[in-house]
Amino acid sequence: MLSPFIINDKNLHLDRYPLAQVNRSLQAWDAADEYLVNHIAQHQLIKPGTRVLIFNDLFGALTVNFTESQLFTVNDSFLSICGIKHNLEQNYLSDDNRSQLTSLDPLPDDIDVILYKNPKSKSLLSDQLLKIKQKYSDNVIFIAADRAKEIHTSTLKQFEKYLGTTKTSLAVKKARLVFAELDNPARYNSPFPTVWPLENTRFSLSNHANVYAREKLDLGARYFIQNLPEIPAGSRVIDLGCGNGVIGLTVLAAQEQAKVQFVDESHMAIASARENIENNLPQVMDNCIFHVNDCLTGFEGGSADVILCNPPFHQQTATTDHIAWQMFNDSFRVLKKGGELRIIGNRQLGYHVKLQRIFGNHKLIATNEKFVTISAIKK
Incomplete structure (x- = not known):
């Protein structure tokens, strides 16, 4: 039996999706999710009414922590979309303040905070960073999270190239945060498709x-x-x-x-x-x-x-x-x-x-x- 996702005095039960998986030892969150949620709470960056844009939340570990805010979630994975909905429902959390977007939908206006889980695909990373910079200015708070071993020098160069001034946190539980200022001019167009x-x-x-x-x-x-x-x-x-x-x-x-x-x-x-x-x-x-x-x-x-x-x-x-x-x-x-x-x-x-x-x-x-x-x- 997996332990619950306990963070910021919240005792949450999160499942991977689809539910009927042979290997039930795989949990629906990771250390990068914990680090990012704890950082947000420590610095009080998100309050009720804050407009938050969340990218690539695999099964809702980020989404379930900010349901009092105006949320926009972006996913390419249908399974992730289903997983987020399931985990909101099983924790009796309201989904009224959330808009679900696919990876092909236009990004919303007037965002205050972007929470970004790095995707496995480096091409998707580039595509999403380009779209973020084309849409938003440097008054938006941008924080990315991933396992420390996945944040390579080449990864940070992508953030620097497409967004702007970039720095990283210390590693905690083998996870790391990336902070980008969005202060570069939007001078690149996406090569995709x-x-x-x-x-x-x-x-x-x-x-x-x-x-x-x-x-x-x-x-x-x-x-x-x-x-x-x-x-x-x-x-x-x-x-x-x-x-x-x-x-x-x-x-x-x-x-x-x-x-x-x-x-x-x-x-x-x-x-x-x-x-x-x-x-x-x-x-x-x-x-x-x-x-x-x-x-x-x-x-x-x-x-x-x-x-x-x-x-x-x-x-x-x-x-x-x-x-x-x-x-x-x-x-x-x-x-x-x-x-x-x-x-x-x-x-x-x-x-x-x-x-x-x-x-x-x-x-x-x-x-x-x-x-x-x-x-x-x-x-």
Whole structure:
């Protein structure tokens, strides 16, 4: 049983999201959250009515401490958005003063304080810092937080480059704060989304800042594309964890009569996938549906012929296989009888064991020194 998040005389119970995770030892906050909340309280920087903008609060550890203020929370992760809402509700905290924004929404006006949790993606860091500087002036208090080992010299240079004068705190419990003055002129434009040619095709791919493989096709996707199943006309296909949608795009390029649903928990990923179909195969847009979702939650059982998936083995900075388990279990439920789940993964992850347990079968389609492509059929 995890201990509660006790800070500033508040006894809060926070869960990671999604709730049904195999590894329940992973907690929903870290030392950087504690350090930032304690710093705010010590210096009385936030009071009722203060307009606070919070970036990248993973599961609400920051949000739940400032519900008496006017809050704006920015997240790219659908799971983080769900986690914040859940943790507010289970602690009986009002959500009336909060506006939830995605990573693609315009930033609000007249902000007093920005609380910033550094994202894992350095490209998302750059994109968000650029947008902050373009929107706000140096009368805004800006404080970032992260694990000390993640705040490198190169990270501080990004704050200096895009925002202005930057200094750091001492480390506490292996966490550190970053203070930026926002005193630089706004002289940079965001390079995102990036656009690059997809090798051996006539297509170009558009990638927003928080989408993996922003400049070229990654090795896993390249190998998966070489080993995709043949898709008959009219098949209902799901590109699960679609990223920029290159797998679904490849399916549609070969079979324009397929019905493809693109699913990812990242708002930037779904925006990229939509743009890539619109820009490369506009004639098939009516055959496509785009979902920001927690795996296949809410999808009708027995509704898909083929599901294609490259499962992630981490959630933010935590290495975990619960997402793969959920993807495989959801796929079994959503596939029609005789339908196929085809995946790619790193060899050492042992996904064949999970597929055998869930589907009762698996077949090795292809393998090389790094990846395996595996098929499982719903009997």
